[in-house]
Amino acid sequence: MPDTPEALFAAIQREHPGLIMRIVQAFAPAPGERDDLYQEILLALWQAIPQFGDRSKLSTYVYRVALNCALNWQRSQRRYRDKLQNFARMPAESDPDLPPQVRARLQWLYARIHELPPVDRSLILLSLDRLDYEAIAEITGMSASNVGVRLHRIKQRLAAAAAEITHEI
Amino acid sequence: MKFEDLENAWSSQPTPLPAVDFAALQRATWPEMRRRTRFLRYELGGAVFVLIAYPLLSVANYLYHRPANALLFWGNVAVHVAGWIAVLGYTLRRLRRHRALLRESAGSVRSFATVSLEATAAEMRENRLALALTPLVFGLAWLSGYARHPAGYTAEAFATQTVIVAAILLPLIGAVWRHHRRYLAPRKEQLQDLLRDLP
Numbered sequence: 001m002p003d004t005p006e007a008l009f010a011a012i013q014r015e016h017p018g019l020i021m022r023i024v025q026a027f028a029p030a031p032g033e034r035d036d037l038y039q040e041i042l043l044a045l046w047q048a049i050p051q052f053g054d055r056s057k058l059s060t061y062v063y064r065v066a067l068n069c070a071l072n073w074q075r076s077q078r079r080y081r082d083k084l085q086n087f088a089r090m091p092a093e094s095d096p097d098l099p100p101q102v103r104a105r106l107q108w109l110y111a112r113i114h115e116l117p118p119v120d121r122s123l124i125l126l127s128l129d130r131l132d133y134e135a136i137a138e139i140t141g142m143s144a145s146n147v148g149v150r151l152h153r154i155k156q157r158l159a160a161a162a163a164e165i166t167h168e169i
Numbered sequence: 170m171k172f173e174d175l176e177n178a179w180s181s182q183p184t185p186l187p188a189v190d191f192a193a194l195q196r197a198t199w200p201e202m203r204r205r206t207r208f209l210r211y212e213l214g215g216a217v218f219v220l221i222a223y224p225l226l227s228v229a230n231y232l233y234h235r236p237a238n239a240l241l242f243w244g245n246v247a248v249h250v251a252g253w254i255a256v257l258g259y260t261l262r263r264l265r266r267h268r269a270l271l272r273e274s275a276g277s278v279r280s281f282a283t284v285s286l287e288a289t290a291a292e293m294r295e296n297r298l299a300l301a302l303t304p305l306v307f308g309l310a311w312l313s314g315y316a317r318h319p320a321g322y323t324a325e326a327f328a329t330q331t332v333i334v335a336a337i338l339l340p341l342i343g344a345v346w347r348h349h350r351r352y353l354a355p356r357k358e359q360l361q362d363l364l365r366d367l368p
Contacts, residue, residue, distance in 0.1 A: 043202075047271060048271070051271075064278070065275050068275075069274075109175050118363060119363065120366075122278065128176060130180075138277065139278065140277060141276075141278055141367060142367055155172060158175065162170040
């Protein structure tokens with residue numbers, strides 16, 4: 001288990017690439033806000049290192065801290081931006097190396113995720129990252145059966161919205 | 170477009186965590202954490218300072234110029250010290266809540282939201298209590314003025330003291346009320362909504 005911040009961040013990068021960035025993109029729609037939330041999450045992870053015990057998996061720890069931070073993040077609180085040193089910057093929203101079709105689909109998907117209520121947004125993020133119901137339940141504190149029911153409804157809604165698109169994206 | 174297409178697009182995101190400047194993160198962390206707890210530290214430092222300085226100054230004052238009514242004088246000191254002990258207790262409770270939030274930051278979304286809601290609700294209760302106790306602060310100031318100079322405590326002295334206390338207290342009350350209305354109340358509502366949405 002990583003015992004220093006450097007080792008922890010290296011492990012996150014190695015084992016869960018893009019995890020924090022996906023959460024940031026799902027919770028901070030405006031590009032100007034992404035750096036703020038991204039830095040908040042890094043600070044929260046840094047602060048929560050003493051709470052990272054052997055009992056939890058690295059992914060569970062990162063998802064919990066990042067989601068707690070994103071769900072409690074308030075845009076009105078970002079006025080301190082100028083006072084805070086910018087120690088990390090979010091990279092560009094979508095990778096230019098991705099095929100245009102995939103980029104368009106991702107853009108569409110992120111836009112739909114933004115429209116969901118915060119809890120549903122968290123659930124679909126975790127599900128898209130291929131976490132099983134038990135793991136999602138552990139992160140959110142919901143029961144696995146509730147997670148299943150909620151996710152089924154969210155996916156149905158998203159699938160219906162996707163089916164309405166007649167032109168190819 | 171099918172949902173599977175979206176899932177495939179999601180999985181294809183080659184988004185590695187960008188390199189973090191650890192030296193800058195380390196430099197930023199401590200001042201930022203200090204900035205976020207600065208009001209707690211000011212309150213704690215202020216309460217401790219007053220609790221040390223006020224009794225010492227009172228003893229010096231007593232020795233330098235014996236009051237006409239020693240019982241009234243020490244009664245006034247005791248009431249003020251009790252008030253500042255209450256302020257210290259209130260600040261320590263806030264500090265404890267802040268630490269509980271830090272401890273729970275790696276907990277589940279539900280447990281963190283529960284602790285956050287408890288902390289927000291407690292802060293709102295304490296703010297309301299503090300606002301309700303405003304007349305007591307004026308009462309303590311008048312008692313203090315009277316205890317020091319029972320004979321010379323004229324209507325003019327009373328009015329001057331009231332104006333001074335009001336000038337110090339009213340901006341503080343305004344700041345507390347603004348924080349209560351603009352930050353705490355919406356936050357409480359947001360957390361309640363979040364917890365309602367977590368069956």
